[in-house]
Amino acid sequence: MDLAVQDLKHHKGRFIATVVGVGLLFGIVLAMNGIYRGVIYEGTALIKVTDPDLWVVQRYRGGPFNEESSLPEFFHYSVQSVPGVEKASPFIFYTVERMVDGENRHFSIVGYDVFGGLGGPKNIVAGRPIEQAHYEMVANVKLGAHLGDRIRLGLHTYTVVGLTNDAVDPDGDPIVYLSLHDAQEVLYQPDNEEVRNERERLLRTLSAQSWLTPGKAQKLLGPLQPDTHIINAVLVRLKPGVSRGQTAHLIEKWLYLNAYTTKEEVGLVLKGRLTNMLHQLLLFRMLLLTISVVIISLVIYMFTTEKIRSIAVMKLIGAPDRQIVRLVMEQSLLLTVSAFLFGLVLISNTYSKFPRRILLLPRDDAITFAVAVAAGILASILGLRRALKTQPAIALGG
Amino acid sequence: METLRTEGLSKIFGSGRLEVRALQDINLSVSEGELAALLGPSGSGKTTLLLCISLILDPTEGKIVFDGQTIFQKNGWAGVDIRRLRREKVGFIFQAHNLIPFLTAKQNVLLPLNLIGIKGKKAEHRVMELLEYMEIAHRADNLPALLSGGEQQRVAIARALANTPRLILADEPTAALDTGRGAKVMEILIKIARENRTAVIVVIHDERMIKGFDHVYRLKDGCLERDNNADG
Numbered sequence: 001m002d003l004a005v006q007d008l009k010h011h012k013g014r015f016i017a018t019v020v021g022v023g024l025l026f027g028i029v030l031a032m033n034g035i036y037r038g039v040i041y042e043g044t045a046l047i048k049v050t051d052p053d054l055w056v057v058q059r060y061r062g063g064p065f066n067e068e069s070s071l072p073e074f075f076h077y078s079v080q081s082v083p084g085v086e087k088a089s090p091f092i093f094y095t096v097e098r099m100v101d102g103e104n105r106h107f108s109i110v111g112y113d114v115f116g117g118l119g120g121p122k123n124i125v126a127g128r129p130i131e132q133a134h135y136e137m138v139a140n141v142k143l144g145a146h147l148g149d150r151i152r153l154g155l156h157t158y159t160v161v162g163l164t165n166d167a168v169d170p171d172g173d174p175i176v177y178l179s180l181h182d183a184q185e186v187l188y189q190p191d192n193e194e195v196r197n198e199r200e201r202l203l204r205t206l207s208a209q210s211w212l213t214p215g216k217a218q219k220l221l222g223p224l225q226p227d228t229h230i231i232n233a234v235l236v237r238l239k240p241g242v243s244r245g246q247t248a249h250l251i252e253k254w255l256y257l258n259a260y261t262t263k264e265e266v267g268l269v270l271k272g273r274l275t276n277m278l279h280q281l282l283l284f285r286m287l288l289l290t291i292s293v294v295i296i297s298l299v300i301y302m303f304t305t306e307k308i309r310s311i312a313v314m315k316l317i318g319a320p321d322r323q324i325v326r327l328v329m330e331q332s333l334l335l336t337v338s339a340f341l342f343g344l345v346l347i348s349n350t351y352s353k354f355p356r357r358i359l360l361l362p363r364d365d366a367i368t369f370a371v372a373v374a375a376g377i378l379a380s381i382l383g384l385r386r387a388l389k390t391q392p393a394i395a396l397g398g
Numbered sequence: 399m400e401t402l403r404t405e406g407l408s409k410i411f412g413s414g415r416l417e418v419r420a421l422q423d424i425n426l427s428v429s430e431g432e433l434a435a436l437l438g439p440s441g442s443g444k445t446t447l448l449l450c451i452s453l454i455l456d457p458t459e460g461k462i463v464f465d466g467q468t469i470f471q472k473n474g475w476a477g478v479d480i481r482r483l484r485r486e487k488v489g490f491i492f493q494a495h496n497l498i499p500f501l502t503a504k505q506n507v508l509l510p511l512n513l514i515g516i517k518g519k520k521a522e523h524r525v526m527e528l529l530e531y532m533e534i535a536h537r538a539d540n541l542p543a544l545l546s547g548g549e550q551q552r553v554a555i556a557r558a559l560a561n562t563p564r565l566i567l568a569d570e571p572t573a574a575l576d577t578g579r580g581a582k583v584m585e586i587l588i589k590i591a592r593e594n595r596t597a598v599i600v601v602i603h604d605e606r607m608i609k610g611f612d613h614v615y616r617l618k619d620g621c622l623e624r625d626n627n628a629d630g
Contacts, residue, residue, distance in 0.1 A: 001501075001505055001508055001509070001512055003498075003500075003501075003509075006500050006501055006505065007500045009500070010499070010500035010541075011500075309496065310496075310498045310499065310500075313490075313492070313496045313498065314498075314509070315481070316452070316454070316484065316490055317484065317485060317489075317490055317509070317510050317513065317557075318481045318482065318483075318484035318485020318486070318488075318510075318513055319481070319485070319509075319513055320481060320513075323513070391454075392452075392454050393449055393454050393455070395490070395492060395496050396445060396448060396449065396452070396492065396493075396569050
């Protein structure tokens with residue numbers, strides 16, 4: 001005869017209400033585990049999908065994802081000439097907010113050398129890669145675009161020729177791939193009115209210089225226009241057997257740039273962009289677990305307090321302490337395990353409806369379960385203390 | 399054979415000016431098959447004496463002999479596992495029945511059997527036997543809340559008998575019952591003592607209920623007197 005189960009059967013309503021309440025808390029903890037994994041997955045997805053041997057960025061910069069890195073486009077020729085480099089490709093990445101299908105959408109643009117360069121889309125699930133130098137795009141399915149859709153970005157309209165499903169930016173927003181020069185145009189190319197205004201502004205500044213004649217000032221306008229041939233990084237593929245570390249060292253020493261392996265780039269993103277969010281999620285998980293422990297403690301304490309006379313009777317008729325401990329602890333564990341299972345079932349059936357990616361890993365669930373069980377044992381301490389201190393004499397008298 | 403004997407049992411609470419002598423030089427004896435009644439007004443020390451002979455409260459002085467074995471003397475409990483002794487050899491009946499509310503009548507009687515390691519069909523059989531003996535078998539699957547006061551007390555007596563105790567200690571077992579039901583409970587206790595050769599000590603305040611008892615003890619201000627006139 002299991003006393004704990006019999007007691008819980010007697011208090012079915014309260015038991016179910018507590019399981020649902022604490023189960024929701026455990027569900028949130030499990031969802032946060034999934035969000036944590038999802039943030040890491042999405043935060044590093046583009047780096048892992050792109051996966052060059054080296055990411056070459058502006059000197060002393062942690063770019064191109066953690067901070068701005070700006071390089072002249074032709075730098076990839078310099079990188080290409082470093083011993084051990086098989087291929088060096090220009091790469092541009094930036095975030096935009098534009099109207100897509102009548103809706104304001106936040107997404108990132110990747111520009112790459114579409115003719116055999118590194119950094120292009122992988123895992124195309126529909127359509128094809130970009131094959132023309134201009135006005136084609138490959139988009140992540142999360143953008144909501146369809147093959148053949150025409151999307152206006154900046155001065156031009158681009159046709160969706162392919163769809164991918166694994167490229168998202170560190171914020172979880174979809175990636176749109178363009179050819180390098182299209183991406184540069186979308187980012188840097190102002191419209192005609194803006195160009196006219198800028199030239200006029202520059203001309204007035206130059207004309208104000210006493211040593212320049214108006215004719216010379218006019219001639220300087222062209223060379224002084226902002227350069228749009230800017231990239232954020234150079235992606236490098238090394239020749240077989242070449243050391244990444246040594247080549248990175250050569251690039252840093254000779255070209256006065258910074259070079260990171262994909263692993264280092266992932267580390268930069270995790271440490272830089274994602275650290276605070278990951279700490280925040282960890283803190284919330286700890287807080288929720290603490291709240292769960294407090295609630296279970298209080299419920300178990302209440303259950304125990306209501307049973308004080310029964311516990312006194314049990315002690316008087318000779319029940320050993322282990323029987324009393326088992327009664328209290330088993331209830332605590334039954335409550336914890338039932339609540340955990342409720343939370344797990346709930347989150348397993350709803351995670352796909354969350355706006356951000358939730359990655360539920362069996363290992364995380366197992367660890368959370370172990371923590372929950374430990375929490376359940378911890379939660380029973382208060383009730384156990386009360387039960388073990390109960391004097392059998394309470395059973396005597398009216 | 400003598401089941402329980404106390405010799406010079408005293409219990410003192412506090413010390414110095416606050417000292418209270420709750421029990422003084424108590425000599426009490428009850429043999430198998432005998433019934434002893436403990437009478438006394440409120441505050442006379444009945445509950446303290448019951449706690450001492452229930453092996454719950456440590457006496458200050460004196461000796462307790464159970465089944466021929468000294469279990470308490472001046473230096474304390476004589477290497478005896480008190481709880482084991484209680485679960486194996488003592489049965490308790492309470493004033494307020496004290497059935498465990500979340501267990502059915504059957505499960506309440508089963509509990510002491512489980513505690514001494516009797517489980518399964520053997521235990522079930524013994525439980526039903528006891529409930530039938532107490533004429534309450536038809537309510538075996540009911541929770542205590544669904545039983546009347548008299549029915550609850552009969553289940554409580556069945557529970558006290560479950561471990562085939564050598565000694566039954568009853569604390570005001572008729573207090574919560576009307577006279578008729580109280581008398582019935584006392585008849586059952588006498589029957590148990592006689593049939594099972596169990597020693598029974600009953601703390602009681604209603605003298606009308608102790609007809610047929612072998613010994614009557616009166617407690618006053620912590621002192622016990624044997625009422626030879628009332629002895630059966």
